[in-house]
Amino acid sequence: MANSTISPALSRSKSFRLTTNQKATLLFLALLGLLLLFWEIGARLKWFSPLMPSASQTLADSWEWISDPFFDYGPNDKGIGWLLLTSLRRVLTGFAIGSAIAIPLGILIGLSKVVSKAVDPFIQILRPVSPLAWLPLGLGLLRNSENTALFVIAITSIWPTLINTRFGVQNVDSAYLDVARTLGASRWRTLTKVILPSAAPYIVSGLRISIGIAWLVIVAAEILVGGSGIGYFVWNEWNNLKITSIITAILVIGLVGLLLDRLFSILQSWVAFGRKV
Amino acid sequence: MTNSISIPASSSGTANMASSVHLSLQNISKVFAGKRDWMSKLQRRTSSDYVALKDINLEIEPNTFVSIIGPSGCGKSTLLNIVAGLSKPTEGAVLIDGMPVTKPGADRGVVFQNYALMPWMSVLENIRFAIETVDPALSKSRQMAIAQEYIELVGLRGAEHKHPHELSGGMKQRVGIARALAINPQILLMDEPFGALDALTRGFLQDEVERIWEQQRKTVILITHSIEEALLLSDKIVMMTRGPAAQIAQILDVPFPRPRHRETLDQHPAYHELKTAMELHLSRETRAVEAARI
Numbered sequence: 417m418a419n420s421t422i423s424p425a426l427s428r429s430k431s432f433r434l435t436t437n438q439k440a441t442l443l444f445l446a447l448l449g450l451l452l453l454f455w456e457i458g459a460r461l462k463w464f465s466p467l468m469p470s471a472s473q474t475l476a477d478s479w480e481w482i483s484d485p486f487f488d489y490g491p492n493d494k495g496i497g498w499l500l501l502t503s504l505r506r507v508l509t510g511f512a513i514g515s516a517i518a519i520p521l522g523i524l525i526g527l528s529k530v531v532s533k534a535v536d537p538f539i540q541i542l543r544p545v546s547p548l549a550w551l552p553l554g555l556g557l558l559r560n561s562e563n564t565a566l567f568v569i570a571i572t573s574i575w576p577t578l579i580n581t582r583f584g585v586q587n588v589d590s591a592y593l594d595v596a597r598t599l600g601a602s603r604w605r606t607l608t609k610v611i612l613p614s615a616a617p618y619i620v621s622g623l624r625i626s627i628g629i630a631w632l633v634i635v636a637a638e639i640l641v642g643g644s645g646i647g648y649f650v651w652n653e654w655n656n657l658k659i660t661s662i663i664t665a666i667l668v669i670g671l672v673g674l675l676l677d678r679l680f681s682i683l684q685s686w687v688a689f690g691r692k693v
Numbered sequence: 694m695t696n697s698i699s700i701p702a703s704s705s706g707t708a709n710m711a712s713s714v715h716l717s718l719q720n721i722s723k724v725f726a727g728k729r730d731w732m733s734k735l736q737r738r739t740s741s742d743y744v745a746l747k748d749i750n751l752e753i754e755p756n757t758f759v760s761i762i763g764p765s766g767c768g769k770s771t772l773l774n775i776v777a778g779l780s781k782p783t784e785g786a787v788l789i790d791g792m793p794v795t796k797p798g799a800d801r802g803v804v805f806q807n808y809a810l811m812p813w814m815s816v817l818e819n820i821r822f823a824i825e826t827v828d829p830a831l832s833k834s835r836q837m838a839i840a841q842e843y844i845e846l847v848g849l850r851g852a853e854h855k856h857p858h859e860l861s862g863g864m865k866q867r868v869g870i871a872r873a874l875a876i877n878p879q880i881l882l883m884d885e886p887f888g889a890l891d892a893l894t895r896g897f898l899q900d901e902v903e904r905i906w907e908q909q910r911k912t913v914i915l916i917t918h919s920i921e922e923a924l925l926l927s928d929k930i931v932m933m934t935r936g937p938a939a940q941i942a943q944i945l946d947v948p949f950p951r952p953r954h955r956e957t958l959d960q961h962p963a964y965h966e967l968k969t970a971m972e973l974h975l976s977r978e979t980r981a982v983e984a985a986r987i
Contacts (some may be wrong), residue, residue: 505978521898591809594779598797599826609822640777690858 442505477660478667491644492652496668500512503645504672506562507634510569511627518574518626519619523612530581539578547572547633551640561641564633572633573626580622584615616687624680631673711753714800714879716776716912720785721749723771745771747938749785751931758906759835760923762940762971763933764978769916770806773884776914777803789880799827802873804883808865808873810857816844817853820872827876843871846905864892870902881911886917899925900955907952923947924964925955932971935978935985941964943976 434442436510452471455462459470469477485497525532550571554564588611596606638647653661696726708748725742746767753759761769774780776787787794797803810819820840824831844853847867857865866886873881887895899922904912906926917923923930930945949961958964 576930589809591805591807592811595802595809595811595823596826597779598777598801598803599798599823600797600799601826605826610811613811616813659975687813688854 424659458560467657467659469663474660474663477658479659481664482668484529494644496646496649497666499644499646499649500668500672501666503634503638503647505636506565506645507569507627509655510566510634511573511630514570514573514626514630515577515623517570517623518577519581522578522619522622523585523607523615525578526582526585526615527611532586539575540553541571543575543579547629548636548640551637555641561643565637565641565645568637569634571597572630572634576625576629577619577622580618580625581615584618584622585611587618588614617691620680620684620687622685624677626677627680628673629671631676713793714912715755715788716753716880716914717788717791718749718751718753719788719789720774721772721775721782722747722784723768723780724783744938745800745936746775746782747940748943751941751944752916753929755911756910756912757928758915758926759929759931760917760927760963761917761933762917762920762923762937762975763932764935764975764982765918766982767933767936767939767959767978769885769933773914773916774880776880777801777882788949799876800878801875801880801882802878804869804873804881804886806868806885806888808862808869810865812857815854815856816840816849816860816868816948819857820844821874823876838873843875847871847901861894862890863898866898868903870898870905870923874905874909878911880914883913883915885916885918885966887922890936894924895919896955903927903953918932919966920975921955923971924949924967925953925958930971932974935968935982942978943970945970970986 455471459468459473463514481496484497485500487493487495488498513550525535547568551564551568554567555561558564559568592614593606596610601609635647635650638645639651642648642651642661650662650665653659653665722744723746725745727742729739733796749772762770763769771780775782776794778787778794778801789800811822814822815818817837817840821836822844824836824839844850847870849864849867849871852860852864857868859960860868873883887898892900900927902928907985913926915926924947927947930947932942932945934940934942945967946962947967950960
């Protein structure tokens, strides 16, 4: 049989070779182990600042936080689950407000060359401003720390979505528009059935960038306005000199950020229909 | 193969088969204006006017299949866009039964070179979008029935719920043809519809268009690069000169009886003579285009 001469070689090479993913996982675990080992030894031998807890101490404290996320012993002593929910609620509310402004505005701007050019200087100047620069203005205007946090997140969420929406609307394939024209589609029908679905992948990728930045900014905003949330927790634990809590919070913030990004990436694939953005 | 295709009556009640409109292109010229404003002058980016088409006159009898063939860049697509109403002629007019064309309309179905299917719509939705846009008053079930009928006509049964990115190029253009026909236009305009397809698929689709045309006999204008395609499908072949200022060089009558089959087409006494005439014309024009570029 012809096969018999080939298959032994194949099976041998299979048993010795790992796939790229398997190799990467092994390397990841090795790097993680090395990092933890360096951290543990370094902390025990006092290589770092005396404040630096050991890896094992940090893991043990983290486990306490993570195993009981929903306790509530008053305003300054809540489980990490509550803290995250507070921050997430703020981010999602602010993000919703920002997106509700950015998407319709982006569509309007994208539909008219004149408006687009006229509004562009505003966007170009405001876009590079750190969202935190708006915070004092928010406090002054709104006189309320909660609303100021929402205000900052809303402003943060506007720019990437606005710019992407405008781009998506302006760059609809002219072939699609020609189809609509040859069929005699009304402006409204062209907008809802052709332009918006065509721009949807760009809009969602704008939303994805926005939610990422909003999640970055909420921590800083909560440190500044205080009161509650995961950002406030980080600062509060610094005041308590509880470094293990801060490290726990950093990891948890990273995980939630990753989760938000994944969610929008799924949404992106839903509206893409084979297109790449 | 579906043998009994009934063409759905449009809302206005025009019945089956044989649309009978007379299409007339009168002294069509198209000039693309160059840039001469002061900004362009400042940036030294001025360009002169480009005359794409010059004095095109063409009468197309009802229910005729006309191919337009010519060297690349001769303005064939521009001419088709003018008939479609997507582009305005600088001079002259397109008349359909004596009425001038001012904008696109559902009396002209267009098949695009790059298919132009909406990626977010399934095959069925793409076709139904066209039907609903043209006749919003039609009941949804009727729209569905018409869409299904045309899906069947182009042989895509079973692929109704697929999206364009799941289809091959040939299947996409079948959808393109079904969408153009589903609105029951009087004139079908096809802009190099098979240009992006491989030779085998192109052949299948040409046969398919020949078969459908036997059933529907609409007025068709087909832009093509392919001599064989033009000979297989057309009643008349319009050969254009090279651009700029492209004109009609010659109009050939294709006398082959229908239905036509690609296997036996070359047995007709006139086949080789026509083919040679077209090859000569095209190679002469193409060589001149290339010489002009050196």
